[in-house]
Amino acid sequence: xxxxKKNFENTGHTLVDAPTRADDGLEEELDxxxxxxxxxxxxxxxVKPLIISFIALVISFFIDVASVPILGDVTFDLARSLxxxxxxxxxxxxxxxxxxLPIAVYALFIFISFLAYNxxxxxxxxxxxxxxxxxxxxxxxxxxxxxxxALPLIGAAILLVSIKLGEEVFLGLSVPFEIKALIILAIxxxxxxxxxxxxxxxxxxxxxxxxxxxxxxxxxxIESSKSLIKQFNQSGMGAGGAVSVQxxxxxxxxxxxxxxMSEIIHKNFTAVTVMMEKVNSLQQISSDKIQQLSAxxxxxxxxxxxxxxxxxxxxxxxxxxxxxx
Numbered sequence: 151x152x153x154x155k156k157n158f159e160n161t162g163h164t165l166v167d168a169p170t171r172a173d174d175g176l177e178e179e180l181d182x183x184x185x186x187x188x189x190x191x192x193x194x195x196x197v198k199p200l201i202i203s204f205i206a207l208v209i210s211f212f213i214d215v216a217s218v219p220i221l222g223d224v225t226f227d228l229a230r231s232l233x234x235x236x237x238x239x240x241x242x243x244x245x246x247x248x249x250x251l252p253i254a255v256y257a258l259f260i261f262i263s264f265l266a267y268n269x270x271x272x273x274x275x276x277x278x279x280x281x282x283x284x285x286x287x288x289x290x291x292x293x294x295x296x297x298x299x300a301l302p303l304i305g306a307a308i309l310l311v312s313i314k315l316g317e318e319v320f321l322g323l324s325v326p327f328e329i330k331a332l333i334i335l336a337i338x339x340x341x342x343x344x345x346x347x348x349x350x351x352x353x354x355x356x357x358x359x360x361x362x363x364x365x366x367x368x369x370x371x372i373e374s375s376k377s378l379i380k381q382f383n384q385s386g387m388g389a390g391g392a393v394s395v396q397x398x399x400x401x402x403x404x405x406x407x408x409x410x411m412s413e414i415i416h417k418n419f420t421a422v423t424v425m426m427e428k429v430n431s432l433q434q435i436s437s438d439k440i441q442q443l444s445a446x447x448x449x450x451x452x453x454x455x456x457x458x459x460x461x462x463x464x465x466x467x468x469x470x471x472x473x474x475x
Contacts, residue, residue, distance in 0.1 A: 180359055184278050187355045193267050195351055199343035200260075206340050207256050210333040215326055216247035245322045248330040255301070255334050259294050259341050266290040266345060270352050278356045281424075287349040291342060298338020305331035371413065421446055 212224045226238045266286055273282045305328035312324040 180278075180362060181275075183362070184355060184359055185275055187358070188271050188274055188352070191271070191351050191355075193264060196263060196344045196347055199347045200341075202343070203256070203259075203337050203340040206333070206337045207252055210252040210330065210337075211249060213329060213333060214247070214249055215321075215329065216245040216249070218247070218249045245326050248326050251327075251330045252334055252337060255297065256337060258297070259338070259344075262290055262293055263344055263348065267348055270348060274352050274355060278359045279424075280353060280356055283349050283352050283356065287345050291345050294338050294341055294345075298335045298341075301331040302328065302335050368413075418446075418449060421449070 211218055211221055212228065215225055217223050223238075229236050229238070266289075269286050270283065273286065305324070309320070309324040309328050312319040
């Protein structure tokens with residue numbers, strides 16, 4: 151009986167240390183995969199979602215009260231084509247030309263996207279998490295949206311001020327600027343799919359890493375249970391078959407229940423880790439986050455309560471009786 155107990159203890163020691171050593175290899179493999187997968191994501195992935203905003207940029211050249219390089223007086227030409235016989239008014243002043251403003255802002259939007267791309271590459275290699283992607287994409291989107299929204303508001307303020315300054319300032323400066331500012335607002339809204347595409351590409355890497363990790367731990371749990379059952383069967387046979395069939399069935403039931411409880415505990419600790427990452431990334435905890443924490447606490451409480459289930463306790467008692475034989 152003493153030798154059998156030692157064998158059982160040695161078996162447990164092997165099951166604990168083996169996954170620990172394998173975990174180190176898993177982390178190295180996941181780190182290598184993450185680096186290679188992130189490296190394969192190129193910045194030119196934004197070309198397709200960039201097309202719709204680029205079309206809006208091209209249209210901006212044809213909506214202008216001033217003269218545009220190469221195209222000339224596009225607005226007057228368009229008016230003549232729509233209304234044959236129309237004659238442009240004779241102005242004593244030339245409006246300011248802001249044809250370059252959408253181009254400059256568009257280039258700024260692409261630069262912001264490039265910064266987000268580089269930051270995503272660094273952060274995902276370091277910590278492959280969905281929260282990291284959401285934080286970076288939301289920050290870049292907020293900057294682009296702020297710029298595209300602020301320019302029309304500034305143009306509206308200039309427009310109101312210029313009403314009192316006279317027709318020359320109103321039509322020569324305020325109106326051309328406001329026209330381009332409104333076009334920039336449209337371009338900013340159409341530019342959001344670019345950042346969404348970056349988020350999707352990096353999210354695919356994070357999802358694959360998570361799937362590999364989950365499958366690994368599930369396989370380790372199954373292999374550990376099978377190994378424990380096999381070694382216990384060998385221990386029982388070596389002792390002359392002292393373990394009865396009923397004891398083996400009870401032991402298998404206990405192992406199955408233990409595997410189920412291990413899976414629940416693993417999921418709960420994973421949820422706790424994810425929740426802590428979200429809490430750490432927030433400066434203030436809202437009421438919604440508190441409700442989520444409360445729901446998580448209830449889930450853990452239910453898992454703990456199931457440990458006191460009568461069937462589980464009976465199974466553990468049978469396991470204790472088998473070990474003492």
